[in-house]
Amino acid sequence: MGWIMSFVGIDIEATAQAARALRESSQVLGDAVGTVTTAWLATPLAGSLTASLLGPFQVAARLCLRDAQREVATLGDELSTLTANVRLSVGHHARVMT
Amino acid sequence: MSTDSGSTPGWMLGNAEAVLDTAAALHTLAALVDTEDDRVTTSMGSTALALGWHGDLVDRGDQAAGSVSSLFSRVAGDLRAAAEALTGLGELLSSHGPQLTSLHQQVLDIATALLWSDLGTAGQQDAEAARDDLNQHRRLLAAELDDADRTCRDLLQSATVALQDLARPQVATGFLRSSVPSEVWSVFRDRGLVDSDLEQSLAEVALACTTSAELWALLAEVDADRLDGFLRRNPTLAHRLTLDYHPQNPDDPALAGLYAAAGPLDLTGGSIAVDPARIADIASYWQGLRPDERTRLRAYYPALIGNLDGIPVPHRAAANSWLVDAARDQAEAEVAQLLDGGDPRRLAAAQERLALFTQLSPPGDTGRTVPVLDGGRVILPAGAPAVLAFDTRADGRFAQWHGPFGASNVAVYVPGTGTDLGSISTVDALMRRLVTEPDTAGISWLGTDLPDTVPAAAWTRYSEDGGESLLRFTEGLGLADDQSLTAIGYSAGGGIVAWADMIGAKFDRTMLLAPSGAAVGLPLNTPGSYPVAAWDGSAREVQRFTQTAPGDLIVLAQRSNDARALLGFGGLTGIGVGLFGGLGHGSDPNTHDQIIRVETGRFCEPDEQQPCGGTRVGEVNPHSAVTWPDSDAWHNTVGVVTGGTVLPYRSQVIGDLFWIIPVHENVYVNDAYPGTNPVPIEAVTPTGVLWGPMLGHLVKDLAS
Numbered sequence: 001m002g003w004i005m006s007f008v009g010i011d012i013e014a015t016a017q018a019a020r021a022l023r024e025s026s027q028v029l030g031d032a033v034g035t036v037t038t039a040w041l042a043t044p045l046a047g048s049l050t051a052s053l054l055g056p057f058q059v060a061a062r063l064c065l066r067d068a069q070r071e072v073a074t075l076g077d078e079l080s081t082l083t084a085n086v087r088l089s090v091g092h093h094a095r096v097m098t
Numbered sequence: 099m100s101t102d103s104g105s106t107p108g109w110m111l112g113n114a115e116a117v118l119d120t121a122a123a124l125h126t127l128a129a130l131v132d133t134e135d136d137r138v139t140t141s142m143g144s145t146a147l148a149l150g151w152h153g154d155l156v157d158r159g160d161q162a163a164g165s166v167s168s169l170f171s172r173v174a175g176d177l178r179a180a181a182e183a184l185t186g187l188g189e190l191l192s193s194h195g196p197q198l199t200s201l202h203q204q205v206l207d208i209a210t211a212l213l214w215s216d217l218g219t220a221g222q223q224d225a226e227a228a229r230d231d232l233n234q235h236r237r238l239l240a241a242e243l244d245d246a247d248r249t250c251r252d253l254l255q256s257a258t259v260a261l262q263d264l265a266r267p268q269v270a271t272g273f274l275r276s277s278v279p280s281e282v283w284s285v286f287r288d289r290g291l292v293d294s295d296l297e298q299s300l301a302e303v304a305l306a307c308t309t310s311a312e313l314w315a316l317l318a319e320v321d322a323d324r325l326d327g328f329l330r331r332n333p334t335l336a337h338r339l340t341l342d343y344h345p346q347n348p349d350d351p352a353l354a355g356l357y358a359a360a361g362p363l364d365l366t367g368g369s370i371a372v373d374p375a376r377i378a379d380i381a382s383y384w385q386g387l388r389p390d391e392r393t394r395l396r397a398y399y400p401a402l403i404g405n406l407d408g409i410p411v412p413h414r415a416a417a418n419s420w421l422v423d424a425a426r427d428q429a430e431a432e433v434a435q436l437l438d439g440g441d442p443r444r445l446a447a448a449q450e451r452l453a454l455f456t457q458l459s460p461p462g463d464t465g466r467t468v469p470v471l472d473g474g475r476v477i478l479p480a481g482a483p484a485v486l487a488f489d490t491r492a493d494g495r496f497a498q499w500h501g502p503f504g505a506s507n508v509a510v511y512v513p514g515t516g517t518d519l520g521s522i523s524t525v526d527a528l529m530r531r532l533v534t535e536p537d538t539a540g541i542s543w544l545g546t547d548l549p550d551t552v553p554a555a556a557w558t559r560y561s562e563d564g565g566e567s568l569l570r571f572t573e574g575l576g577l578a579d580d581q582s583l584t585a586i587g588y589s590a591g592g593g594i595v596a597w598a599d600m601i602g603a604k605f606d607r608t609m610l611l612a613p614s615g616a617a618v619g620l621p622l623n624t625p626g627s628y629p630v631a632a633w634d635g636s637a638r639e640v641q642r643f644t645q646t647a648p649g650d651l652i653v654l655a656q657r658s659n660d661a662r663a664l665l666g667f668g669g670l671t672g673i674g675v676g677l678f679g680g681l682g683h684g685s686d687p688n689t690h691d692q693i694i695r696v697e698t699g700r701f702c703e704p705d706e707q708q709p710c711g712g713t714r715v716g717e718v719n720p721h722s723a724v725t726w727p728d729s730d731a732w733h734n735t736v737g738v739v740t741g742g743t744v745l746p747y748r749s750q751v752i753g754d755l756f757w758i759i760p761v762h763e764n765v766y767v768n769d770a771y772p773g774t775n776p777v778p779i780e781a782v783t784p785t786g787v788l789w790g791p792m793l794g795h796l797v798k799d800l801a802s
Contacts, residue, residue: 014148015149018148021140025134025138028134030456035123035127037120038120041120044113044116045112045117046109047108048107048251049248049250049251050187050247053254057180057261059437060258060261061173061177061180063265064173064261064264065131065173067264067265068131068169068170072138075274075286077330078291079145081479082289084469085474088471
């Protein structure tokens with residue numbers, strides 16, 4: 001019962017909408033990871049000082065974006081779970097009351 | 099000559115456009131990250147309000163939007179800095195590169211003239227002076243480019259170091275935390291949507307654990323309700339738990355109980371093989387556990403729980419989600435490292451793996467509209483993929499459920515020779531197509547080692563091992579009595595489905611697509627017919643179908659057993675078996691008296707119904723065309739899965755052999771044939787063994 005009480009005051013629709021937005025954001029960031037492509041420039045720029053940095057830059061940028069994507073996706077999942085649990089508890093109450 | 103033709107580095111004459119294009123792409127990416135920063139901030143702000151926070155939305159929005167410390171904005175800034183660095187270099191290259199090329203040519207021309215022409219003393223001095231002027235100009239341009247290169251390198255290095263500082267895969271990096279004011283963050287923390295301070299500390303300690311036992315002991319400190327979220331937020335810890343398919347934890351009575359229920363496990367064949375008789379015990383034991391015990395088992399031992407037949411489908415899926423995440427992250431890290439000057443072949447392989455794990459089980463429309471709950475907690479969100487087997491070792495193991503778990507019609511599809519983890523997504527696509535049918539679910543199944551080549555596919559063991567594994571897998575699905583199960587097997591997969599049927603799998607229907615054999619009959623030392631009872635003695639009623647397109651050379655495999663049967667008639671069965679021991683997949687499915695042959699027919703327009711009116715299936719690539727959608731063959735498969743209709747196979751006599759044996763030909767060989775009308779599956783029956791047509795077909799096929 002205490003667990004159900006903790007849901008009092010939650011706007012489920014707004015939370016669900018935020019969860020959807022976060023999922024979309026996660027998808028965009030995930031797609032963005034694949035667009036970080038600088039390493040291939042190392043061939044035309046071979047011999048330059050810049051060429052040696054293209055690989056490490058790409059590695060760091062991809063990992064960073066992946067981390068960001070994961071965080072956003074995880075929060076989106078948490079919000080989805082929360083809304084599902086609240087809906088369940090509300091439904092449970094409705095059934096009991098009727 | 100003070101400067102020869104080789105003194106200008108090649109990159110200075112190179113492709114400025116490529117550098118500028120890359121810079122533009124990085125600018126675009128930076129803008130995208132900024133946009134997502136805004137969206138995440140807004141979403142979190144509205145969530146905080148929805149969760150009961152009473153702050154001022156406008157102030158919060160201003161504060162968040164104006165924040166310069168957001169990690170998103172720092173990433174965007176670093177990307178932009180790299181873009182600007184490359185832009186600077188690219189712009190200079192685009193102006194200096196062509197000049198250098200021209201100067202280079204002029205110097206060459208002068209050198210040639212000096213070498214081969216008689217310029218006279220004055221002319222030679224003039225030429226040398228001109229050459230020196232040109233070289234001087236070259237050196238100036240090159241020096242400017244060198245400076246630009248150094249500047250670009252320095253800026254890129256700064257951006258790289260800044261990004262490396264942000265990318266700390268070992269711990270949660272705090273992108274979300276940095277995007278909102280602290281009071282908003284507190285709402286998330288208080289609601290348990292992010293790690294508490296205690297959990298953060300625990301995660302840092304857990305990272306130092308060197309053994310699974312230490313990690314399990316620490317995770318016991320995390321409340322079971324919060325365990326999934328904690329591990330999602332700390333993926334490095336979660337990944338460490340995905341490696342062991344046969345974990346040993348003497349301190350865990352729930353795991354000990356599971357092993358006791360499962361009995362001896364055989365892990366030698368690349369799968370976790372359990373005695374089929376134990377599968378119900380495993381399911382029963384699992385149901386008897388408390389939800390928090392099940393949560394811990396899924397999280398602590400995902401490789402075991404995700405791949406053990408008898409664990410209920412949603413729980414397997416929840417466990418395997420850890421494995422898929424870990425495989426994808428590992429591939430991502432591998433690609434990232436190899437991009438930094440790694441072996442190109444290893445890089446290509448790692449990129450393939452990353453693409454594979456990204457495309458396998460993408461989140462999205464799963465056909466399931468409600469989440470799966472256990473003890474009041476969501477264990478599988480509605481949009482989450484349901485992977486029922488996952489192992490990246492060797493050729494890999496994989497199974498995925500598409501569509502609603504409660505669908506009345508369930509199909510499991512076993513692919514053929516050469517299929518491995520890298521190509522199973524083709525089967526996934528077929529199943530996604532199948533489950534567009536109402537009340538239908540489809541499972542792509544790679545639960546066994548399939549032959550790598552056509553010659554290897556002749557070995558019986560592939561059917562035998564795969565058939566036993568398929569029986570265990572389908573038994574473990576725990577389908578309800580009102581759910582029908584159709585096993586579809588293509589090519590070597592047909593032999594596997596047939597074998598599982600032969601040893602008593604509880605299928606309602608089978609569809610053998612261009613199968614390697616029927617698994618029954620000589621020289622396999624198997625029964626000549628499929629048993630009436632299931633493996634455990636329970637009653638079963640299986641309706642069996644097969645279809646093979648005209649012109650498919652798989653008939654040579656299907657009918658190879660006929661030749662052995664003839665040896666048998668000559669009293670030479672022993673020789674046949676001895677010579678071909680371990681080879682073959684049993685009798686010809688097309689003429690077996692328990693199997694209904696259906697017509698592969700023609701191709702259709704996407705919304706066309708049977709009989710189709712397009713090109714005959716088999717005119718191009720007859721072996722694989724039987725699996726292609728939008729054809730009579732596909733409609734047959736759908737009809738068998740859903741209890742709909744099929745096209746019965748029809749042939750006509752076109753001659754005779756030795757004036758006795760009639761030679762038959764498929765009616766669809768005649769292009770003018772209007773098409774056979776579809777018939778409900780319950781209205782068709784096997785034609786039985788017809789030796790005359792069978793031999794006639796054999797002769798006709800071999801001749802063609």
